[in-house]
Amino acid sequence: AQKVTQAQTEISVVEKEDVTLDCVYETRDTTYYLFWYKQPPSGELVFLIRRNSFDEQNEISGRYSWNFQKSTSSFNFTITASQVVDSAVYFCALSALRTGGFKTIFGAGTRLFVKA
Amino acid sequence: DTEVTQTPKHLVMGMTNKKSLKCEQHMGHRAMYWYKQKAKKPPELMFVYSYEKLSINESVPSRFSPECPNSSLLNLHLHALQPEDSALYLCASSQGTGAKGYTFGSGTRLTVV
Numbered sequence: 001a002q003k004v005t006q007a008q009t010e011i012s013v014v015e016k017e018d019v020t021l022d023c024v025y026e027t028r029d030t031t032y033y034l035f036w037y038k039q040p041p042s043g044e045l046v047f048l049i050r051r052n053s054f055d056e057q058n059e060i061s062g063r064y065s066w067n068f069q070k071s072t073s074s075f076n077f078t079i080t081a082s083q084v085v086d087s088a089v090y091f092c093a094l095s096a097l098r099t100g101g102f103k104t105i106f107g108a109g110t111r112l113f114v115k116a
Numbered sequence: 117d118t119e120v121t122q123t124p125k126h127l128v129m130g131m132t133n134k135k136s137l138k139c140e141q142h143m144g145h146r147a148m149y150w151y152k153q154k155a156k157k158p159p160e161l162m163f164v165y166s167y168e169k170l171s172i173n174e175s176v177p178s179r180f181s182p183e184c185p186n187s188s189l190l191n192l193h194l195h196a197l198q199p200e201d202s203a204l205y206l207c208a209s210s211q212g213t214g215a216k217g218y219t220f221g222s223g224t225r226l227t228v229v
Binding site for chain 1: 164
């Protein structure tokens with residue numbers, strides 16, 4: 001069975017603080033993909049990053065960085081020097097091949113509030 | 117502007133009404149998806165279309181009927197819905213199987229009265 005756990009329901013920080021969003025996943029598949037999506041109040045989910053199960057290289061994109069560790073089944077997301085515009089719900093997601101195609105399941109989401 | 121366009125943005129319908137949600141993309145993606153998202157919950161997969169054929173139906177009640185007229189369009193026909201069906205309905209598309217991630221539309225916020 002597949003499962004994605006985002007234990008942090010809500011996080012509140014002050015602008016310019018660093019914040020890490022945790023994601024722990026479970027799967028028996030050897031090939032799978034992990035994602036982070038951002039959902040601002042407008043409702044649209046915005047793709048942030050994708051990692052496949054064979055690539056544990058960490059990635060940095062501007063103020064965003066991701067740490068993928070297969071040994072602990074974690075795919076954590078850090079925002080450095082947070083800004084008010086980072087306020088949103090962030091979803092971690094896991095995708096693996098099933099009959100009919102890749103099926104993606106989402107974690108419960110972490111709501112991030114960044115205060116000015 | 118989002119590359120996946122959903123209409124209408126908001127819809128209020130009675131339990132005896134018939135309505136349709138529309139989704140359009142022009143990125144050449146061959147897989148399209150319907151997700152349902154209740155307030156403060158994650159999106160839940162409803163249907164997957166691959167090359168205009170229904171490939172995954174997550175045991176969705178028959179009052180929801182998807183349709184893919186061509187590779188750019190995806191519809192969700194609604195009939196005899198219940199108040200608990202009120203939610204944000206998100207359409208997404210992807211290249212191939214979706215392993216590279218999805219492009220989502222802004223959603224249709226549906227209220228059933």
